[in-house]
Amino acid sequence: MAMQNRSDSDPSGRLLLIDRDGAQAQDVAHALAQCLDRSARISVVSGGKAAAELLRDTSFDIILADLASLSDLAGHSDDAVLRLVRLAQGALLVALSDGTSVSAAVGAMRAGAHDYV
Numbered sequence: 424m425a426m427q428n429r430s431d432s433d434p435s436g437r438l439l440l441i442d443r444d445g446a447q448a449q450d451v452a453h454a455l456a457q458c459l460d461r462s463a464r465i466s467v468v469s470g471g472k473a474a475a476e477l478l479r480d481t482s483f484d485i486i487l488a489d490l491a492s493l494s495d496l497a498g499h500s501d502d503a504v505l506r507l508v509r510l511a512q513g514a515l516l517v518a519l520s521d522g523t524s525v526s527a528a529v530g531a532m533r534a535g536a537h538d539y540v
Contacts, residue, residue, distance in 0.1 A: 435462035439483040439514075441474045442467070443492040451487075471496025471503045478510035486516045488536075490527055501530030508535030 438455065442448035448467045455465055466481070468474045471493035474486070486507065493503035500518075508516055518531035518539045528539040 435464050437483045438465045439486045440467045441488040441492050443469045475510055482512055483514045486514050489519045501534040504531050504534035504536050
C-alpha cells in the first residue's frame, strides 16, 4: 500500500515525532531508525506549535504525538490533535501518552487520531 503523502520522486517514508522531552525523543527516534527502512526520514520537534509550522511546509506519512507536548498549541489535547490532523494532509496520527486516562484516549480518537498508545 502506497503512502499518501509521498511523491513518486521521494521513495522514503517520513515520520514526525512530537515530544517535549528531548532526550526521550532522541531515544525513540534512534530506536525507530533502527527498526525502519534506512530510507525513512524522522523529524523531531518539541511541541505542537513547532509541529504545526513544520506541517505547513512538509508532508509526513506518520505522526507520533505525545499529548503532553501539545499544550503550547491548544488548551486541550483533543483540540491540538484536531489542529494537527487538519494540517497533516492524510498522515496517520498516533497519539501517545504516559498516562492511563481513558478520556484523553477517547478525545484524541474523536479529534482524528488513528490510534492511541
